[in-house]
Amino acid sequence: KAGVTQTPRYLIKTRGQQVTLSCSPISGHRSVSWYQQTPGQGLQFLFEYFSETQRNKGNFPGRFSGRQFSNSRSEMNVSTLELGDSALYLCASSNKPSDRWGYTFGSGTRLTVV
Amino acid sequence: GNSVTQMEGPVTLSEEAFLTINCTYTATGYPSLFWYVQYPGEGLQLLLKATKADDKGSNKGFEATYRKETTSFHLEKGSVQVSDSAVYFCALSLNGGSQGNLIFGKGTKLSVKP
Numbered sequence: 527k528a529g530v531t532q533t534p535r536y537l538i539k540t541r542g543q544q545v546t547l548s549c550s551p552i553s554g555h556r557s558v559s560w561y562q563q564t565p566g567q568g569l570q571f572l573f574e575y576f577s578e579t580q581r582n583k584g585n586f587p588g589r590f591s592g593r594q595f596s597n598s599r600s601e602m603n604v605s606t607l608e609l610g611d612s613a614l615y616l617c618a619s620s621n622k623p624s625d626r627w628g629y630t631f632g633s634g635t636r637l638t639v640v
Numbered sequence: 641g642n643s644v645t646q647m648e649g650p651v652t653l654s655e656e657a658f659l660t661i662n663c664t665y666t667a668t669g670y671p672s673l674f675w676y677v678q679y680p681g682e683g684l685q686l687l688l689k690a691t692k693a694d695d696k697g698s699n700k701g702f703e704a705t706y707r708k709e710t711t712s713f714h715l716e717k718g719s720v721q722v723s724d725s726a727v728y729f730c731a732l733s734l735n736g737g738s739q740g741n742l743i744f745g746k747g748t749k750l751s752v753k754p
Contacts, residue, residue, distance in 0.1 A: 569744040582741055616683050631684040
């Protein structure tokens, strides 16, 4: 079956712009989580959605937001981009909330802010 | 707070050498523990997992045992291959509630030379 699909794979934006990233989970998975990966901070949790409800949020400013649709697809938005937002953004899906059994990750969207 | 600490890399080994990557954790409650692997330019792949004390996770020749008494989940492989070259992340997930997100270690880069 198809894995977690993230689009686009690469993105270049200018400081001050906004960006929307998309994640399609594995069919049947209802939980979607987002992570930011940078060389300095490593992997940091952004937020988690289950059945269109945000269940948990990491320690990021309000410029970072997300949502989940009824088909479980999720989007995250970053407004007023800063150079420090350059990162690999990873989406992960699971078939239940707070999954003890592991999450399946997509290949990520590489965002570069110039 | 909850956290994961892994040995600093990079780790460079010759093919067929024995691998150990140390991982210790601090957590409230009873976490599930995971090892993820990231190949260059890719997202994370779940390598193995353990959900309770004394469980051993294993996959592709890699093993890790959940040691509650030492709060550890060290990754081992008896004979590494060049294709094992990647970054390895130890992670924990707390049991249910509002903390289902993964908490990652900083990652350990492994390079295997022929």
